[in-house]
Amino acid sequence: MPMADISARHANLSPAGETLLRHYRGQVFNRRLYSTLIVLGVLATLGAAMAYANAANSGKFFERLPFMFDFIKNFVPRDPLEIFRAMFDLESPYFDGSAKYNYTANRIWLTDTFYIPYFLYQLMVTVNIAIVSTLIGGALGFCLCFFAATNLVGAGVVRWVARRIMEVLRAFPEIVIAGLLTAILSIGPIAAIAAVSLHTIGALGKLFFEVVENADMKPDEGLKSVGASWLERVRYAIVPQVMPNFVSYGLLRLEINVRASTIIGAVGGGGIGEVFRLSIGRDYAAQTYAIIILLLVTIIAIDQFSGWLRRRLVGDQSFNFAKASV
Amino acid sequence: MSAISVAESHRLEEKFPEVFKTSFLKRHGLLVGIAATLLYLVFCWFFFNVGPALQNGKWDRASIYIQDWYSWRAQPRLRFGEDGTVNPQWSSRGQYPEGAAIDWLVPRADGGMSVHFGPDRLEVTTAQVDVYLNGQVWPVTITDGAALAPDNAPDAIVQDRTKVLVDFGFEGQAEIRDNQVAVQRRFLGWANFLYDPRSPLWGHDLFSTIGLIFSGEQVVAGKSNAQLVLDEWLGNRAWQHGDILTKLLQTLVMAFVGTLLATLFAFPLAFFAARTITPNRAPNWLMKRFFDFIRSVDMLVWALFFTRGFGPGPIPGIAAIFFTDTGALGKVYAEALENVDDKQREGMKSVGASSASVNRYGVVPQVLPVFVSQSLYFWESNTRSATVIGAVGAGGIGLKLLEAMGTNSDWDKVAYMVLLILVVVFVFDNISTAIRSRLIGPAGH
Numbered sequence: 001m002p003m004a005d006i007s008a009r010h011a012n013l014s015p016a017g018e019t020l021l022r023h024y025r026g027q028v029f030n031r032r033l034y035s036t037l038i039v040l041g042v043l044a045t046l047g048a049a050m051a052y053a054n055a056a057n058s059g060k061f062f063e064r065l066p067f068m069f070d071f072i073k074n075f076v077p078r079d080p081l082e083i084f085r086a087m088f089d090l091e092s093p094y095f096d097g098s099a100k101y102n103y104t105a106n107r108i109w110l111t112d113t114f115y116i117p118y119f120l121y122q123l124m125v126t127v128n129i130a131i132v133s134t135l136i137g138g139a140l141g142f143c144l145c146f147f148a149a150t151n152l153v154g155a156g157v158v159r160w161v162a163r164r165i166m167e168v169l170r171a172f173p174e175i176v177i178a179g180l181l182t183a184i185l186s187i188g189p190i191a192a193i194a195a196v197s198l199h200t201i202g203a204l205g206k207l208f209f210e211v212v213e214n215a216d217m218k219p220d221e222g223l224k225s226v227g228a229s230w231l232e233r234v235r236y237a238i239v240p241q242v243m244p245n246f247v248s249y250g251l252l253r254l255e256i257n258v259r260a261s262t263i264i265g266a267v268g269g270g271g272i273g274e275v276f277r278l279s280i281g282r283d284y285a286a287q288t289y290a291i292i293i294l295l296l297v298t299i300i301a302i303d304q305f306s307g308w309l310r311r312r313l314v315g316d317q318s319f320n321f322a323k324a325s326v
Numbered sequence: 327m328s329a330i331s332v333a334e335s336h337r338l339e340e341k342f343p344e345v346f347k348t349s350f351l352k353r354h355g356l357l358v359g360i361a362a363t364l365l366y367l368v369f370c371w372f373f374f375n376v377g378p379a380l381q382n383g384k385w386d387r388a389s390i391y392i393q394d395w396y397s398w399r400a401q402p403r404l405r406f407g408e409d410g411t412v413n414p415q416w417s418s419r420g421q422y423p424e425g426a427a428i429d430w431l432v433p434r435a436d437g438g439m440s441v442h443f444g445p446d447r448l449e450v451t452t453a454q455v456d457v458y459l460n461g462q463v464w465p466v467t468i469t470d471g472a473a474l475a476p477d478n479a480p481d482a483i484v485q486d487r488t489k490v491l492v493d494f495g496f497e498g499q500a501e502i503r504d505n506q507v508a509v510q511r512r513f514l515g516w517a518n519f520l521y522d523p524r525s526p527l528w529g530h531d532l533f534s535t536i537g538l539i540f541s542g543e544q545v546v547a548g549k550s551n552a553q554l555v556l557d558e559w560l561g562n563r564a565w566q567h568g569d570i571l572t573k574l575l576q577t578l579v580m581a582f583v584g585t586l587l588a589t590l591f592a593f594p595l596a597f598f599a600a601r602t603i604t605p606n607r608a609p610n611w612l613m614k615r616f617f618d619f620i621r622s623v624d625m626l627v628w629a630l631f632f633t634r635g636f637g638p639g640p641i642p643g644i645a646a647i648f649f650t651d652t653g654a655l656g657k658v659y660a661e662a663l664e665n666v667d668d669k670q671r672e673g674m675k676s677v678g679a680s681s682a683s684v685n686r687y688g689v690v691p692q693v694l695p696v697f698v699s700q701s702l703y704f705w706e707s708n709t710r711s712a713t714v715i716g717a718v719g720a721g722g723i724g725l726k727l728l729e730a731m732g733t734n735s736d737w738d739k740v741a742y743m744v745l746l747i748l749v750v751v752f753v754f755d756n757i758s759t760a761i762r763s764r765l766i767g768p769a770g771h
Contacts, residue, residue, distance in 0.1 A: 325654075
């Protein structure tokens with residue numbers, strides 16, 4: 001059904017009405033023209049970019065597509081139970097001395113009879129990296145955010161410096177921090193913690209100071225009127241208001257950081273990311289699927305838990321995953 | 327804060343018991359929380375072995391790596407010849423063309439060499455190396471099999487078994503052996519950033535290059551100077567500007583194409599996931615679980631999976647971003663669709679519009695600005711994360727960074743790439759913020 005039909009004839013209109021209609025039609029036409037041009041421009045850019053990506057790839061998309069399907073078809077464990085054996089480090093009936101079916105070698109023994117399966121242990125490492133980085137980054141972002149809020153420090157040098165620090169921390173490539181620390185400390189979780197924490201300071205700091213800027217300033221005025229210092233005003237007027245939102249954003253960041261620490265792990269931070277990269281690189285199908293399932297379950301569990309907690313903290317005024325991911 | 331009298335405080339306490347007598351959790355919740363967090367951090371300190379790792383760190387190398395970000399080292403080896411001459415030998419990474427006159431490395435009349443480190447210097451001959459430190463001379467004698475530092479030498483000159491190490495601070499250092507002197511001379515800035523030593527334009531700085539473009543004879547006959555400058559700069563063998571810029575473009579293409587494709591796919595799918603638009607629980611539930619699934623499979627998993635299938639390059643990067651973000655955007659879009667104002671749809675329905683028209687004119691105009699702004703957020707985020715995805719195998723600037731860091735001697739190139747990434751991210755952030763504030767006002771959420 002044509003909505004704003006700009007070509008239909010209207011017989012009985014006054015001259016003023018005719019003019020109005022003509023202008024309205026002109027505006028609608030311009031609007032449609034611009035919309036069409038923008039859409040065409042974006043699509044043309046998309047087409048060019050895709051052609052470029054295809055040309056730059058080491059295998060062309062349509063040539064490699066059959067290989068992709070072959071890979072998926074051949075990349076299956078010998079029986080579905082193998083996945084669970086790999087996941088919990090149980091002995092495999094196919095064990096032939098090769099590392100591919102040797103699931104028991106990496107058990108982490110706590111006592112003589114009790115062990116933690118290797119993948120679960122590595123997953124614990126990754127999740128702990130995420131939690132520690134969120135705590136450190138959140139704490140430092142918390143300290144920094146009040147200096148970036150216009151309603152607390154004005155629009156002067158302090159705000160400018162605080163905001164630029166956050167921007168640089170947000171945009172600084174994580175792998176460089178991880179790589180530099182790996183070169184100094186050798187491969188390990190500290191590099192991943194530092195990389196993810198620094199990014200978290202910037203990302204959370206930005207979200208935090210936006211919350212602070214939207215805070216109600218009446219409690220602050222009340223404290224100011226009885227002569228409270230700046231620190232006291234922040235502590236007793238601002239922090240109680242913004243704390244639920246801060247914690248909520250922190251939880252959202254935790255979800256993102258679990259993913260980030262997995263990826264950083266693959267480029268030298270250790271944890272499940274590294275193990276996954278090695279196992280898929282060596283064609284260990286059962287191990288690879290075991291890790292994928294473990295990761296999936298962990299991420300969904302953390303998302304659900306954090307979502308539940310966030311709803312309890314700030315109600316249905318849900319926070320935007322898109323915004324928090326920046 | 328000003329104090330109040332005891333009587334007054336008692337009166338207040340009686341009048342507002344709910345303020346002064348709160349539950350234990352409310353009063354001490356913060357302290358308990360902080361204590362628990364600290365305990366957890368202490369646990370992690372031991373869990374991650376932070377102490378030993380920090381102790382075993384190569385901190386002496388750390389300062390060298392950091393200095394390499396903003397300065398460069400020339401590292402000639404001064405070999406002692408049989409005939410009593412000293413000959414500089416450069417590695418393949420040498421920063422000077424063959425036979426160039428170097429102002430800090432001057433041959434002496436007797437076949438030796440003098441190496442200048444700012445105010446200090448080394449006078450190198452095959453029999454003896456004189457170290458000039460703060461205006462004083464310390465002769466290091468070269469014997470058969472060892473270099474020997476003088477007695478009572480200052481801290482900057484150290485005897486290390488058969489060799490002598492001399493430290494000139496930031497300016498550099500020297501390692502004197504019985505058959506050679508390995509010199510490290512450090513300068514501020516990036517060496518040969520414009521042209522590599524093999525280029526015919528070597529030695530030109532930025533201003534003389536501009537001069538060369540607009541006036542001056544053709545350096546290479548039959549080729550315009552502007553063309554030559556561009557070719558030589560992009561083809562710089564030490565800095566690989568052309569390669570780095572191509573890889574940067576690949577990373578940007580990954581983020582752009584991945585996000586845009588995800589937007590185009592998530593847009594129609596979100597209509598099926600939104601309960602208000604499709605009042606049928608089965609497709610709602612299926613579509614939402616589908617979004618949850620592809621969103622929750624880690625981006626790393628998608629990236630490595632497609633790298634195995636398509637080989638390294640932007641395609642696996644695009645696929646990884648596309649799959650995760652179709653899920654994430656679909657979820658966000660569906661939530662936005664469930665919060666639309668129902669009046670406009672009712673108006674459309676009341677005039678007998680088809681369901682396609684109801685959605686097109688009753689729903690899309692409301693949600694389109696929100697959709698675009700969400701996609702822009704993901705685009706910003708992906709521009710940053712595409713670097714990391716590249717590093718795990720998808721190619722682009724991430725892999726280039728990882729290669730440069732792997733050699734441990736290209737930190738200046740790492741700094742250059744970081745600078746490029748920072749500039750690009752700032753520019754794209756500003757573009758995205760500008761579009762967003764035009765669409766939904768300066769509040770921008």
